[in-house]
Amino acid sequence: MDDYIKGLNDPQREAVLHKDGPIMIIAGAGSGKTRVLTNRIAHLIGTGVPAYNILALTFTNKAAGEMRLRIEKIIGDKAKDIWMGTFHSVFAKILRFEADKIGYTSSFSIYDTDDSKSLIRSIVKERNLDDKVYKANVVLNRISGAKNRLISYREYLNNPIYAEDDRAYRRPEIGRIYKIYQERAIKSNAMDFDDLLFNTNILFRDHPAALQKYQQKFKYLLIDEFQDTNLSQYLIVRRLAAAHHNICVVGDDAQSIYAFRGADIQNILNFEKDYPTLQTIRLEQNYRSTKTIVKAANSLIAKNKAQLQKDVWTSNEDGNLIRLFKAMSDNEEGKMVAQSIFEEKMQHQLGNNDFAILYRTNAQSRSIEEALRKANIKYKIIGGLSFYQRREIKDLISYLRYTVNHKDEEALKRIINLPKRGIGNTTLQKVLATAYESELPLWEVISNIRKYVTGRATTAIAGFAELIKKFEDASTKLDAFETASLVAKESGLLKDLYEDKTIEGLSRYENVQELLNAIKEFVDNPDNQEKDLSAFLQEVSLATSADEAEDDGEEKVTLMTIHAAKGLEFQQVYVVGLEEELFPSQMALSSRNELEEERRLFYVAITRAEKKLTLSFATSRYQYGRIKNCEPSRFLKEIDPRFLEQGQGKTNAANHVNTSFVKNLRPQRSAPAQNFTHKPSPNFKPSDTRNLQAGMKVEHLKFGLGMVKAVKAHNNDRKAVIAFEKAGEKTLLLSFAKLKIHE
Numbered sequence: 001m002d003d004y005i006k007g008l009n010d011p012q013r014e015a016v017l018h019k020d021g022p023i024m025i026i027a028g029a030g031s032g033k034t035r036v037l038t039n040r041i042a043h044l045i046g047t048g049v050p051a052y053n054i055l056a057l058t059f060t061n062k063a064a065g066e067m068r069l070r071i072e073k074i075i076g077d078k079a080k081d082i083w084m085g086t087f088h089s090v091f092a093k094i095l096r097f098e099a100d101k102i103g104y105t106s107s108f109s110i111y112d113t114d115d116s117k118s119l120i121r122s123i124v125k126e127r128n129l130d131d132k133v134y135k136a137n138v139v140l141n142r143i144s145g146a147k148n149r150l151i152s153y154r155e156y157l158n159n160p161i162y163a164e165d166d167r168a169y170r171r172p173e174i175g176r177i178y179k180i181y182q183e184r185a186i187k188s189n190a191m192d193f194d195d196l197l198f199n200t201n202i203l204f205r206d207h208p209a210a211l212q213k214y215q216q217k218f219k220y221l222l223i224d225e226f227q228d229t230n231l232s233q234y235l236i237v238r239r240l241a242a243a244h245h246n247i248c249v250v251g252d253d254a255q256s257i258y259a260f261r262g263a264d265i266q267n268i269l270n271f272e273k274d275y276p277t278l279q280t281i282r283l284e285q286n287y288r289s290t291k292t293i294v295k296a297a298n299s300l301i302a303k304n305k306a307q308l309q310k311d312v313w314t315s316n317e318d319g320n321l322i323r324l325f326k327a328m329s330d331n332e333e334g335k336m337v338a339q340s341i342f343e344e345k346m347q348h349q350l351g352n353n354d355f356a357i358l359y360r361t362n363a364q365s366r367s368i369e370e371a372l373r374k375a376n377i378k379y380k381i382i383g384g385l386s387f388y389q390r391r392e393i394k395d396l397i398s399y400l401r402y403t404v405n406h407k408d409e410e411a412l413k414r415i416i417n418l419p420k421r422g423i424g425n426t427t428l429q430k431v432l433a434t435a436y437e438s439e440l441p442l443w444e445v446i447s448n449i450r451k452y453v454t455g456r457a458t459t460a461i462a463g464f465a466e467l468i469k470k471f472e473d474a475s476t477k478l479d480a481f482e483t484a485s486l487v488a489k490e491s492g493l494l495k496d497l498y499e500d501k502t503i504e505g506l507s508r509y510e511n512v513q514e515l516l517n518a519i520k521e522f523v524d525n526p527d528n529q530e531k532d533l534s535a536f537l538q539e540v541s542l543a544t545s546a547d548e549a550e551d552d553g554e555e556k557v558t559l560m561t562i563h564a565a566k567g568l569e570f571q572q573v574y575v576v577g578l579e580e581e582l583f584p585s586q587m588a589l590s591s592r593n594e595l596e597e598e599r600r601l602f603y604v605a606i607t608r609a610e611k612k613l614t615l616s617f618a619t620s621r622y623q624y625g626r627i628k629n630c631e632p633s634r635f636l637k638e639i640d641p642r643f644l645e646q647g648q649g650k651t652n653a654a655n656h657v658n659t660s661f662v663k664n665l666r667p668q669r670s671a672p673a674q675n676f677t678h679k680p681s682p683n684f685k686p687s688d689t690r691n692l693q694a695g696m697k698v699e700h701l702k703f704g705l706g707m708v709k710a711v712k713a714h715n716n717d718r719k720a721v722i723a724f725e726k727a728g729e730k731t732l733l734l735s736f737a738k739l740k741i742h743e
């Protein structure tokens, strides 16, 4: 039997070996769902299914990349041909091939959220609507919600239900805005993120031959994190699977956290109805976390009414009780977490990579970052501003987008006067109005500006059109890298940045260079079959910061929202800001459904931890420039108190909370023995360890007496392997370890 099958438990093995027909794996966190999916793909290929017949849909592109690497390890190079990625990236690729069938060209632009909001703001302004009522993100959410349920603007305008709803919220114009938004996007040869899925549905609905082609191609479908698919996504895979029914979905209803974006647990329940021959497999053994963490998570999620019955258990050790930190302020919370990470690293010889700090909202990262910086702990933020959203990067990308797609209105708005060439907003509005009113393509107006518009700026616009023509011409002759370099130079963008000698200017200049490097890499990568500029642009439009590779290879603590942490695992996890109105979020307090979603979110947070979990809250916090008093989160009271550590902490007693604020405390179980604690001799003073050698006898502040077995170089530091009499063998970094050398 192959190794990757041997290591599995019975139900996992059954899921991996299952070949044809629909299969659903519904299982708790850390029970090996993703692992099953990975091994199943390896097994399919091992039994002769060609890799290009497999389509695997994951939650991030990074997750897809990691899965591919793991499969490669098992089956080698063949893994390259598997289609793997997020719904958006996979179907964007297919739409590029099929664009002409749905009224687009293959060089269509992908509008990111900023582009979408900018378009909405223009429409709201043109229609003289109040932009405080018609806030761009509110309108976009509404449009997005409709698209994810496959409601077109026509249907939206025709069905009185939506109009009534919008009137009730005093935003009766949303249907009209939706219509104009959509018409403009189509005219711009652009799709927003939701359109990628919406249009795939249209393609498969209206073009049976295209659908059939992809049904033939993707003989096996696999979907991770199925609980977070929305209707639009579900219908795509249902259509694709209709010919062969070889569909495998894995998910956990208790981790459904995207209802606000239209994800629907109902998909799990409907799945059984849609596929009567469905085989359902449950996995209940958790391999990720300690008993304490698994049981604590179970005790929390039991408070939700809407859930499928599951009994998650683990044979892992009991592990540490869950710690609770109480801070007086958000800044103090940051300090406690940083201090604790510092201590944990020293005591257990962990690297920064072993830690994650999770929060409910991005804004919470500020105080944590500050504390980590002060403590000299390196960190990275996932889900912050992505590289591709930086101003200078979007500027060059917009030039490139406009070079391949002259209809792209949002790109045009961004670059027409960048660097400044004397084309003011009034002129731009005139140009746009001319194109709308005479129903001409935007490029027609721009490239023949003197025919349509008079005024001083026409010379500048004519110059701009010349520039774009030159770029377009280059793009047909040169590769993506050469074209982009030419654009960066001749547009004047690079020169502008080069002349800015401030530190920010310098780093922007470097970022643009970095973008050019990325394009070069893309061109040189033998795995990329398509190397033109549109292919590159499509890839970057869908990159999120969660996908970005680590730049410098240095170990860092990960900071991110809980939403971004889905599917990941870390040895130690800190969940911060456990306060009423923050977590659960204030917006969720009024409805049970939303409160249950928040609770699932907390369940996701807890279950990321392998060995140790720390929860924290502050009694006051800065919010919108004011100090706000905070109550501890109700979720803290919902975890069975047997799994929470008590106040009389060992290290850093001041940090620990006496959990007596938790109502209805039950008798406490004593903490399982975990860390061996040594009482140092009264005159303990760390020695200079520069001359430490194997064979020396030492005393450690915490681990007690021991014998050095080896000393090795480690990066810029040295590490020592020491056999302690009571604490066992440990490897310690000498710059941290407090050791006294016994002569």
Ligand SMILES: Nc1ncnc2c1ncn2[C@@H]1O[C@H](COP(=O)(O)OP(=O)(O)OP(=O)(O)O)[C@@H](O)[C@H]1O
Pocket: 007, 008, 009, 012, 027, 028, 029, 030, 031, 032, 033, 034, 035, 036, 252, 255, 286, 287, 288, 566, 567, 568, 569, 607
């Ligand atoms: N049979 C097994 N033996 C040993 N380790 C396993 C086994 N199955 C899974 N694991 C390990 O357990 C951890 C959790 O697995 P995995 O990430 O696949 O779980 P999951 O169900 O996808 O979790 P989540 O719900 O958080 O996405 C991983 O480190 C994985 O390698």
Ligand SMILES: [Mg+2]
Pocket: 033, 034, 035, 567
């Ligand atoms: Mg998973």
